[in-house]
Amino acid sequence: MNSTITAVGGLEVGHHTDWEHGTGCTVFICRQGAVGGVDVRGGSPGTRETDLLRPVRRVERVHAVVLSGGSAFGLDAASGVVEYLAGLGIGFRVGPAMVPPIVVPIVPAAILFDLGLLSSKVRPGAAEGRAACLAAGTWPMQEGSVGAGTGATVAKARGIEAAVKSGIGSAAMQFPDGPVVAAAVAVNAYGGVFDYRSGLLIAGPRRGEGLGFDDPVALALGDGASPQAATEGITDGTPLENTTIGVIATDAVLNKEEANYLAAVSHDGLALAVRPCHTVFDGDTMFALATGASSLRVDLTRLGVAAVEVTAQAVLRAVHTATELGGVPTVSEVAHG
16 A cells, blocks of 8 residues: 555656765656645745745646755756656646647745755756656655655754754555545754654754753753754854755645645644744745545545644654664664664
8 A cells, every 4th residue: 555645646756866965856746737835934945936836826737846955956956857847748838829839847846955964065956856757656655865855854953963864754644535635744854853643752852971862842942952053064154954845745626725725734744743843944845736636625624634644644754764874863773872
């Protein structure tokens, strides 16, 4: 059974992963188009084409979404996706009637900061975006330290030296009457990760004296968290960006306003699992895609509840499936020494 975001009909996912340089990108392709939405929060976002997704804008359907490492440089990965889709004739038809028609693929994107984990000179660009497209398919999405999650880390209240390795995770659920709701989230958070069902801390700043984690919320509320730690290694004083980015998708039929609602409520799932969430050091962004492949409608409240659940589950999957990179250990490595 596919329990990842590719369980949503009409959606393909592909990764480009660069373990040598600690970065990568992930593309979510909707060849038939999908109704799109977005919700951007936190103080340090890096995005492309997000204004186009808001209600009352002319374009309703998007053809792909890109999540990428590389900070602002990584937005270039979307250009490769645009060229790839345009070459297949996939996109928004524009200009005079011609054969073949002129198409402009609509490809929103968001980035996270992974510069310096292994390298700050190599980041995803157009070639890497195209490579992710060529790797895309409907099989279960690979999770962990791949694609946009390759260089992702969490729990950075004390800087990267006490951080824990993360990645990209996914989760899906299906309603008894048919529609599927799923999420994929690349978790690169300033905050730690909690199991939202038990309340237990899964990943926090590592303790210097031994095994285990400190509570990032307690650190933020006390005097143990130093905002300066987030700028360590950056000479101009700019805060190290810690951004959680993702996609919430469904094969239910939604309009643009409903897709934007789904994107907004999915942030509740982030806040359940990531604490503190939406800080000034984060640029948390969630996209929504409604492919309509099931031809079914579902009560928006039920859909929102499911979106929160799968988003929170995807955050946990991102941490539990991660692998060590750049000297940053995983949750299991910290727990077992």
